[in-house]
Amino acid sequence: MGKNLITGGLGFIGYHLAKLLLDEGEEVVLFDVVSESKLTKDIRDKVSVVRSDLSNWVQVLDAVKDNNVSCIFHAGAALPPTSEQCPAAAYSVNVTGTFNVLEAARLFGVDSVIYLSTLATFGPGVPPIVPNDASQRPPNMYGVTKVCGERLGEYYHSRFGINFRGVRYPPLIGLGRFGQAQSAYTYLVIQEAALGRPYTIYVDKSTKIAILYVKDAVRSLIDLKKAEDGKLTTRVYNLYGFTVSAQELADKVKKYIPEAQIDFKPDPAMIKAVENLPERMDDTLARQDWNWAPRYSIDQAVENFIEEVRANKAIFE
Ligand SMILES: NC(=O)c1ccc[n+]([C@@H]2O[C@H](COP(=O)([O-])OP(=O)(O)OC[C@H]3O[C@@H](n4cnc5c(N)ncnc54)[C@H](O)[C@@H]3O)[C@@H](O)[C@H]2O)c1
Known part of the structure; x- marks a missing residue:
C-alpha cells in the first residue's frame, strides 16, 4: 500500500x-x-x-x-x-x-x-x-x-x-484554525472562551452561517x-454540518463555559461578507452516494473543541 x-x-x-x-x-x-x-x-x-x-x-x-x-x-x-x-x-x-x-x-x-x-x-x-x-x-x-x-x-x-x-x-471550526476569513468569529468565539479570554463578535446576533466540525x-x-x-x-x-446564528453560537459556548465573556460589535462590512456565503448546502448527493453524515452535533462539536483547546494551550502561547 x-x-x-x-x-x-x-x-x-x-x-x-x-x-x-x-x-x-x-x-x-x-x-x-x-x-x-x-x-x-x-x-x-x-x-x-x-x-x-x-x-x-x-x-x-x-x-x-x-x-x-x-x-x-x-x-x-x-x-x-x-x-x-x-x-x-x-x-x-x-x-x-x-x-x-x-x-x-x-x-x-x-x-x-x-x-x-x-x-x-x-x-x-x-x-x-x-x-x-x-x-x-x-x-x-x-x-x-x-x-x-x-x-x-x-x-x-x-x-x-x-x-x-x-x-x-x-467554514470549519476546530483546534488549530488560525485564518482570518470572514467566518473567523465562528471558531474564535469558542477558542478564546476556552483560553479564558474575552471575545467580541463582529456580526449581528442574528447573522447566520453554515459551519462544520x-x-x-x-x-x-x-x-x-x-x-x-x-x-x-x-x-x-x-457537505453541510449546521447553520447557527452568532447568538446561538455564543449561547452554546456559555452552556459549557458559563463565565465566558462574549459581546457583539457588529461591523457592516463583515456582516455583508458573511451574508454573501450560502446559509445552507444541499448535501443529499454525498449522503446518497457514499453515506456522508456528520457525527458531531453542534453541542458535541463545541464541547470537543473546548476540550482540545484546553488540552493544547501551548499552541496559543
Ligand atoms: N478552513 C476552512 O474552514 C475551509 C473551508 C473550506 C475549504 N477549505 C479548504 O481546505 C484546504 C485547507 O485549508 P486549511 O483551513 O487547512 O488552511 P491552512 O491555511 O491552515 O492550510 C493551508 C496550508 O497550505 C500551505 N501552503 C500555502 N501555500 C503553499 C504552497 N505554495 N505550497 C505548499 N503549501 C502551501 C500553507 O503553508 C498551509 O499550511 C484549503 O484548500 C481550503 O481551500 C478550508
Missing part, C-alpha cells in the same frame, strides 16, 4: 487529517511550503515532511516520485485574506498548484486525488439551500481559483482517467476516498 501525501499538510485541516490517517494505520507525508507548525508537534515523529512549493512543478513531481504516493489529499492553498491581497499568489498556488498535483498524479500513476473545495465557490444569488450543481460565480479570487481547481480535476478525470474526487466544505470534515475525505467508484454520480460533493 502506498503513502498518503497531504499538500498543505502543516495547516489546520492537514493536521487533523494526518492524525486520523495515522490512527487508521496509514503512512503519511506532509507537503508544505513551511516546515514548522506548533500544531503538528504531537505527530511530527510519525510522519515525513517535504518542504516544497505547490506552484513549483519540479518540486511537486519530485515529492510524488520520491515517496511512493498512492493518494494525494490536496489541501494546500492560499486562503482569504491572502488570496484577495495577492491574487497572483492565489493563482499560482491554487490553480497552477492544482494543475501540478494532477499532472504528477497522471505521470506517476497515483491511485486517487482528493480535493478540498469550498462553499465560497458559490456566489450570491444561489438558492437558499445550495444544490450540488448550482452555478458557481464567486465574487472573490479565492472562490474563482477553487472553482478552477474543481474543473481541472474533472477534466483530468474525463481525459486521463485520474480518480479525482472532491468535497465543498462550509473539522473532525467530521476530515472523516469525510477518507470516506470519499474509500467510496465505490460505480456509486459516485458526481466528482465534487457539497
Whole structure:
C-alpha cells in the first residue's frame, strides 16, 4: 500500500487529517511550503515532511516520485485574506498548484486525488439551500481559483482517467484554525472562551452561517476516498454540518463555559461578507452516494473543541 501525501499538510485541516490517517494505520507525508507548525508537534515523529512549493512543478513531481504516493489529499492553498491581497499568489498556488498535483498524479500513476473545495465557490444569488450543481460565480479570487481547481480535476478525470474526487466544505471550526476569513468569529468565539479570554463578535446576533466540525470534515475525505467508484454520480460533493446564528453560537459556548465573556460589535462590512456565503448546502448527493453524515452535533462539536483547546494551550502561547 502506498503513502498518503497531504499538500498543505502543516495547516489546520492537514493536521487533523494526518492524525486520523495515522490512527487508521496509514503512512503519511506532509507537503508544505513551511516546515514548522506548533500544531503538528504531537505527530511530527510519525510522519515525513517535504518542504516544497505547490506552484513549483519540479518540486511537486519530485515529492510524488520520491515517496511512493498512492493518494494525494490536496489541501494546500492560499486562503482569504491572502488570496484577495495577492491574487497572483492565489493563482499560482491554487490553480497552477492544482494543475501540478494532477499532472504528477497522471505521470506517476497515483491511485486517487482528493480535493478540498469550498462553499465560497458559490456566489450570491444561489438558492437558499445550495444544490450540488448550482452555478458557481464567486465574487472573490479565492472562490474563482477553487472553482478552477474543481474543473481541472474533472477534466483530468474525463481525459486521463485520474480518480479525482472532491468535497465543498462550509467554514470549519476546530483546534488549530488560525485564518482570518470572514467566518473567523465562528471558531474564535469558542477558542478564546476556552483560553479564558474575552471575545467580541463582529456580526449581528442574528447573522447566520453554515459551519462544520473539522473532525467530521476530515472523516469525510477518507470516506470519499474509500467510496465505490460505480456509486459516485458526481466528482465534487457539497457537505453541510449546521447553520447557527452568532447568538446561538455564543449561547452554546456559555452552556459549557458559563463565565465566558462574549459581546457583539457588529461591523457592516463583515456582516455583508458573511451574508454573501450560502446559509445552507444541499448535501443529499454525498449522503446518497457514499453515506456522508456528520457525527458531531453542534453541542458535541463545541464541547470537543473546548476540550482540545484546553488540552493544547501551548499552541496559543
Ligand atoms: N478552513 C476552512 O474552514 C475551509 C473551508 C473550506 C475549504 N477549505 C479548504 O481546505 C484546504 C485547507 O485549508 P486549511 O483551513 O487547512 O488552511 P491552512 O491555511 O491552515 O492550510 C493551508 C496550508 O497550505 C500551505 N501552503 C500555502 N501555500 C503553499 C504552497 N505554495 N505550497 C505548499 N503549501 C502551501 C500553507 O503553508 C498551509 O499550511 C484549503 O484548500 C481550503 O481551500 C478550508
